[in-house]
Amino acid sequence: MIKLTDINKTYPGAVPLHVLKGINLHVKKGELVSIMGASGSGKSTLLNILGILDNYDSGEYLLDGTLIKDLSENRAAEYRNRMIGFVFQSFNLINYKNAVENVALPLFYQGVSRRKRNLLAMEQLEKMGLADRSHHLPGELSGGQKQRVAIARAMITNPSIILADEPTGALDSTTSRDVMELFRQLNRQEGKTIVIVTHDPGVGKQCDRIIRISDGLIIPDNSIITSN
Amino acid sequence: MRHNKLRTALTGLSVAWGIFMLITLVSVANGITRSFAEDMQNSSNQKISVWGGVTTKPYHGYREGRDIRLKDSDISIINREHKNTIKEVSSELSGKQSGVSTNKTYVTAGYTGVFPSALGLNQLEIVNGRFISDKDLDNNAKVMVLPEEYAEQLFPPDGRNAVGQRVNCAGLSFLVVGVYKGRFRTIYIPYTTARIFASGDNDIDEIILHLNDVSEITEADGIEKSVRNTLAATHDFDPEDNSGVWIWNAISQALTVQSAIGILNIGVWVLGLLTLLSGIIGISNIMFVSVKERTHEIGIRRAIGAKPMKILTQILVEAIVITTLFGYIGIVMGTALTELLASGIGDSMFEGARVDLAMAAQVTVVLIVAGAMAGLFPALKALKVKPVEALRDE
Numbered sequence: 001m002i003k004l005t006d007i008n009k010t011y012p013g014a015v016p017l018h019v020l021k022g023i024n025l026h027v028k029k030g031e032l033v034s035i036m037g038a039s040g041s042g043k044s045t046l047l048n049i050l051g052i053l054d055n056y057d058s059g060e061y062l063l064d065g066t067l068i069k070d071l072s073e074n075r076a077a078e079y080r081n082r083m084i085g086f087v088f089q090s091f092n093l094i095n096y097k098n099a100v101e102n103v104a105l106p107l108f109y110q111g112v113s114r115r116k117r118n119l120l121a122m123e124q125l126e127k128m129g130l131a132d133r134s135h136h137l138p139g140e141l142s143g144g145q146k147q148r149v150a151i152a153r154a155m156i157t158n159p160s161i162i163l164a165d166e167p168t169g170a171l172d173s174t175t176s177r178d179v180m181e182l183f184r185q186l187n188r189q190e191g192k193t194i195v196i197v198t199h200d201p202g203v204g205k206q207c208d209r210i211i212r213i214s215d216g217l218i219i220p221d222n223s224i225i226t227s228n
Numbered sequence: 229m230r231h232n233k234l235r236t237a238l239t240g241l242s243v244a245w246g247i248f249m250l251i252t253l254v255s256v257a258n259g260i261t262r263s264f265a266e267d268m269q270n271s272s273n274q275k276i277s278v279w280g281g282v283t284t285k286p287y288h289g290y291r292e293g294r295d296i297r298l299k300d301s302d303i304s305i306i307n308r309e310h311k312n313t314i315k316e317v318s319s320e321l322s323g324k325q326s327g328v329s330t331n332k333t334y335v336t337a338g339y340t341g342v343f344p345s346a347l348g349l350n351q352l353e354i355v356n357g358r359f360i361s362d363k364d365l366d367n368n369a370k371v372m373v374l375p376e377e378y379a380e381q382l383f384p385p386d387g388r389n390a391v392g393q394r395v396n397c398a399g400l401s402f403l404v405v406g407v408y409k410g411r412f413r414t415i416y417i418p419y420t421t422a423r424i425f426a427s428g429d430n431d432i433d434e435i436i437l438h439l440n441d442v443s444e445i446t447e448a449d450g451i452e453k454s455v456r457n458t459l460a461a462t463h464d465f466d467p468e469d470n471s472g473v474w475i476w477n478a479i480s481q482a483l484t485v486q487s488a489i490g491i492l493n494i495g496v497w498v499l500g501l502l503t504l505l506s507g508i509i510g511i512s513n514i515m516f517v518s519v520k521e522r523t524h525e526i527g528i529r530r531a532i533g534a535k536p537m538k539i540l541t542q543i544l545v546e547a548i549v550i551t552t553l554f555g556y557i558g559i560v561m562g563t564a565l566t567e568l569l570a571s572g573i574g575d576s577m578f579e580g581a582r583v584d585l586a587m588a589a590q591v592t593v594v595l596i597v598a599g600a601m602a603g604l605f606p607a608l609k610a611l612k613v614k615p616v617e618a619l620r621d622e
C-alpha cells in the first residue's frame with residue numbers, strides 16, 4: 001500500500017538540514033503499523049511526506065500504486081482528500097461547526113450535496129457511537145469524543161490509508177485505550193491500512209509492527225533486537 | 229467572522245456609512261440634474277435677448293453716456309446678416325392695460341405684440357385654435373390669442389367657444405383665433421398690429437434671437453459677439469463697449485449649468501466612492517486579521533482536501549457578503565433619507581432625488597466589486613497557508 005524508496009529530504013537554509021537520508025519503507029495493505037522515533041529523528045517530516053503535505057527531494061513514494069511526486073497544489077489536495085484520512089493529536093476539528101458538519105467537510109470538498117454528505121456523516125458518527133452527539137459543537141465534547149469525531153471524518157471518504165499523528169497524545173490513559181481499540185477495530189473489521197506516528201511505547205505495542213526512525217533513517221528490525 | 233460579531237459589525241458600519249453617503253449624494257445630484265434637465269428641454273433656452281443700453285466709451289466722435297435704442301429696422305438687419313446662424317429674429321411689444329370686451333362682459337388686460345416664435349420661446353400651450361401666424365403679421369391682422377383665464381371670463385362658462393368669436397379692444401374689433409395656457413397672462417396679438425397701436429417712433433425694447441440646436445458654449449458666444457458687432461456698426465458704438473446693448477445669452481447660461489451639473493455628478497460619485505473606500509479598507513483589514521486567526525483552520529481544510537481555489541473563494545465570498553450586507557443597510561438608510569427629503573421638504577430640487585432601480589443596480593455592482601477588492605488581498609494571503617499548518621499545535 002505504501003512503498004517508499006530511498007526518500008531524501010533536505011530543508012534549505014543557511015545551514016541546509018538533511019532530515020531524511022534515504023528512507024525505505026513498505027507497508028502492506030491492511031497493516032496497522034506505528035512509526036516511532038525521538039523528536040528530531042525526521043518522524044514528522046516522514047509523516048508530512050506520507051500525508052502529501054510536503055514534498056521530498058529524491059526517491060519515490062508509491063501510495064496505493066500511485067506515484068506521489070511533484071504534484072500540483074490542486075492534485076495534492078485531491079489525493080489527500082480521496083486517499084488519506086488524517087487523525088491529529090489536537091483533533092483539529094473546526095470549532096464553529098458541529099460534529100456532523102465536521103465529519104462531512106471532506107465530502108464538501110468533493111462536491112457532494114449537503115443532504116447526502118450529512119447523511120453519510122451521520123452514518124459514520126453512528127459507527128463511532130456518537131449519534132446522540134451529532135449536533136454538538138467540538139467545545140461541548142470530551143477529548144475522546146472529539147477524537148472519535150476526527151476518526152469519523154478521516155473515514156468518511158473511505159481512504160486508502162489512515163494517518164494518525166500522536167492520536168492519543170492529548171488523551172488520558174483510559175480514553176487512549178478506547179481510541180486505540182477503535183483503530184484496531186477499523187483495521188480488523190474494515191481492513192483499513194493505518195499508520196500511527198507516536199512516541200508512546202504503549203501505543204506501539206498495540207500495532208502489528210513498529211517502524212523505528214532515528215536520525216533520518218529507518219532502523220532495521222534485527223538491529224533493534226541487538227541494541228536491546 | 230462569526231466569532232467576532234462586534235468587530236465585524238463596527239467595521240461593517242463604515243461600509244454602510246460609505247454607501248449611505250454615496251446614495252444620498254448621488255440621489256440629491258440626480259434630483260438637481262433632473263430639475264435642470266426639465267428646463268433644459270424647453271426651446272426657451274435656445275434664445276438670446278438684446279436690449280438697448282447706454283454707451284460707456286466714446287466712439288466716432290460721440291461721447292459716452294449715449295442711449296442706444298433698438299429699432300424695428302434692427303430686426304431685419306440682424307435677420308439679413310445672420311441668416312445662417314439664427315433661426316428667427318423676433319421682438320415683443322407690450323401695450324398698456326386696456327379693456328377687452330364682448331357685448332356682455334369685459335376684462336382689463338395687457339397685450340403683447342409677438343412673432344410666431346413666441347409660442348415656443350414663452351413655453352405656451354395652445355388649448356384651442358391656433359397661435360399668431362406669419363400671415364397675421366404680413367396682414368397686420370386684428371386677431372388675438374387669449375389666455376385660458378380670460379377666455380373663461382369673456383365666454384363663460386369654460387371659454388371653449390371663444391375661438392371664432394369677436395371682441396372689442398381699443399375701439400377695434402378683434403377675432404379670437406386661439407386660447408393658450410402658460411406662465412403669463414397677457415393677450416397676444418401680431419407684432420405688426422401692435423406696432424400700429426404704438427406711438428409713432430420705431431423704438432423697440434427687446435430683440436429676441438431664436439436659435440436652433442446650439443450645444444456648444446463657444447458657438448453661442450460667437451453668435452452673441454457677431455450680433456453685438458452688427459448692432460455696433462448700425463448704431464455707431466464701440467463693439468468692445470459691452471453696455472451699448474445688453475445681451476442675455478440664455479444658451480451659454482444653460483450650457484454652463486449643464487456642464488456644471490456634469491461635473492457635480494462626477495464629483496459626488498468620486499466623493500461617495502472615496503468614503504466607501506475607507507469602509508472597504510476596514511473590511512480588508514478585518515479579513516486580514518481573520519485569515520491570520522484562522523491560519524490553523526485553513527491548514528486543516530487544506531489537509532483534508534480543500535483546493536486553493538476553494539479557500540480563495542471562501543474568503544472572497546465572506547468579504548462580499550459582509551460588504552453587501554452592510555452596504556444594503558446603507559442603501560436602506562440612504563433611501564429613507566432621500567424619500568424624506570423628497571416628500572417632507574417638497575422642494576422641487578429633491579423631487580427627483582429618489583433612489584431608483586438603475587441606481588440600486590449600480591450600487592449593487594459597486595458593492596460586489598468593493599467586497600471582492602476588500603477580500604482579494606486577504607484571500608491571497610490565505611492561499612499561502614500550507615496544509616502542514618494543520619499539524620502545528622495551536
